[in-house]
Amino acid sequence: xxxxxxxxxxxxxxxxxxxxxxxxxxxxxxxxxxxxxxxxxxxxxxxxxxxxxxxxxxxxxxxxxxxxxxxxxxxxxxxxxxxxxxxxxxxxxxxxxxxxxxxxxxxxxxxxxxxxxxxxxxxxxxxxxxxxxxxxxxxxxxxxxxxxxxxxxxxxxxxxxxxxxxxxxxxxxxxxxxxxxxxxxxxxxxxxxxxxxxxxxxxxxxxxxxxxxxxxxxxxxxxxxxxxxxxxxxxxxxxxxxxxxxxxxxxxxxxxxxxxxxxxxxxxxxxxxxxxxxxxxxxxxxx
Numbered sequence: 636x637x638x639x640x641x642x643x644x645x646x647x648x649x650x651x652x653x654x655x656x657x658x659x660x661x662x663x664x665x666x667x668x669x670x671x672x673x674x675x676x677x678x679x680x681x682x683x684x685x686x687x688x689x690x691x692x693x694x695x696x697x698x699x700x701x702x703x704x705x706x707x708x709x710x711x712x713x714x715x716x717x718x719x720x721x722x723x724x725x726x727x728x729x730x731x732x733x734x735x736x737x738x739x740x741x742x743x744x745x746x747x748x749x750x751x752x753x754x755x756x757x758x759x760x761x762x763x764x765x766x767x768x769x770x771x772x773x774x775x776x777x778x779x780x781x782x783x784x785x786x787x788x789x790x791x792x793x794x795x796x797x798x799x800x801x802x803x804x805x806x807x808x809x810x811x812x813x814x815x816x817x818x819x820x821x822x823x824x825x826x827x828x829x830x831x832x833x834x835x836x837x838x839x840x841x842x843x844x845x846x847x848x849x850x851x852x853x854x855x856x857x858x859x860x861x862x863x864x865x866x867x868x869x870x871x872x873x874x875x876x877x878x879x880x881x882x883x884x885x886x887x888x889x890x891x892x893x894x895x896x897x898x899x900x901x902x903x904x905x906x907x908x909x910x911x912x913x914x915x916x917x918x919x920x921x922x
Contacts, residue, residue, distance in 0.1 A: 639739075639747055642785045646725065646737050649744040651708035654699055659836045660829035661697055667820050668701035672794045683772055683815060685757075686798045688822035691864025693833075694798040697822065698753045707792065708750035710741035714760045716806075720767035724787075725780040737783045742795075746771070746778070749792030757797035757816075758806055765812045771795075772815035824857045830865055837869045838876075845872055848892055848909060855907040863900060863907075871895040 637648045664686070671682040686694040695711070702709045712723070721727075723740055730736045745752035771778050776789040797816055808816070825833060831850045838846065849868045856863040875895040879886065896904050 641787060644737060644783050644785050646739045646743070646747070646783070648739050648747065649710060649741045651744075651750065652699075652711045652741075654709075654711075659833045660825055661693065661822070664697050664820060664822055665701045665704065667818070668698060668796060669704060671796075671818055671820075672701075672705070680774060680776070681794055682817060683795045683797065685816040685819045686796065686822055687819055688801060689824070689862050689864065690800045690802065691862075691866035692822045692824060693865065694822050695753060695755050698751075698796040698798060701796070702751035702753070702794070705751065705794070707794070708745070708748055709753065710745040710750055711753045711755055712741045713755050714757050714764075716759050716761070718760045718764045720764050721780070721782050723764060723767055724778050725783045725785075727782055737780075742768075742771075743778065743780075743787055745795075746787060746789040746793045749790035751794045751796070754795070754797040756800055758799040758808060761806055762809045762812075765809060769811060769815070772812070824853075825865065827854050830854065830868075833865050834868055834872065837865075838872045841872055841876065842888075844888060845875065845892070848888070851909040852892075852896070852907050855909070856904070859907070861904075861907065863904065867899055871899050874898060 636650075638645050639648060640646075668684050668686075671684040674681060686698060688694055699709055699711075724743055725740065726738045727735050728738055739747065742752045742754065744750070767778065770776075771789060772795075776793075777786055779786045824830070827850055830853060831846055834846050834849055835841070849872055852871075853863060853865065853868050871892065872895070875888070875891040878891045878894060879888070882891075893905060893908060896908055
């Protein structure tokens with residue numbers, strides 16, 4: 636584990652995240668993130684974009700894809716209602732020798748190494764936690780760890796992005812934080828063709844018929860304002876294929892998909908399932 640010494644205190648740094656995420660489409664969102672991060676003058680500062688949308692629309696994937704365009708290390712911090720200020724900055728732990736070790740959070744590690752920090756589901760945090768990041772989000776660009784007794788300045792290459800879900804289980808942002816997390820970039824459900832490409836990228840082993848079923852189902856749900864996402868579609872497709880593989884008797888693709896829809900989303904989701912008069916038997920390709 637890498638370490639760095641700041642004001643006589645040794646910090647143990649977090650490891651960067653390497654994710655096998657597939658980013659297809661939504662190129663305009665990626666361009667908006669990158670635009671927020673660029674500097675137009677040596678006196679300029681990067682912005683901290685806020686990606687907002689329903690769960691499962693790919694906000695984290697898009698932020699990660701934008702960071703990869705910069706060829707920077709990426710550090711993801713998963714926010715929760717239990718997140719404490721020290722979780723965001725520096726956490727003390729007892730080492731094997733019985734001494735206190737100071738562990739830098741993914742955010743602080745990104746600050747030190749000039750990487751990109753993504754705070755996922757950021758509006759699940761309380762105001763007390765946000766307060767510890769306030770000086771990082773303005774022209775001061777530093778954080779102050781009370782636990783370690785040090786001030787940590789951000790590397791000039793450090794960039795930050797947060798994602799926020801549009802649901803009821805979140806805190807309202809304090810005004811002084813809301814004004815620092817701009818621009819707000821809304822991420823919506825993709826159009827049919829783009830959604831199909833995302834499904835194909837995540838289900839490269841699926842037949843075209845299965846992808847068509849999933850796209851038709853998801854688009855019908857989107858039109859009615861349901862929160863079903865591409866992530867749900869991927870899980871439905873995977874489970875349907877697993878049921879087809881595990882079942883010794885012949886069954887139709889439609890039957891397997893209906894079973895998967897109920898298992899993933901509940902029986903009410905069948906209202907959006909595409910019906911056909913004569914479903915054809917579906918056989919998996921040999922492994």
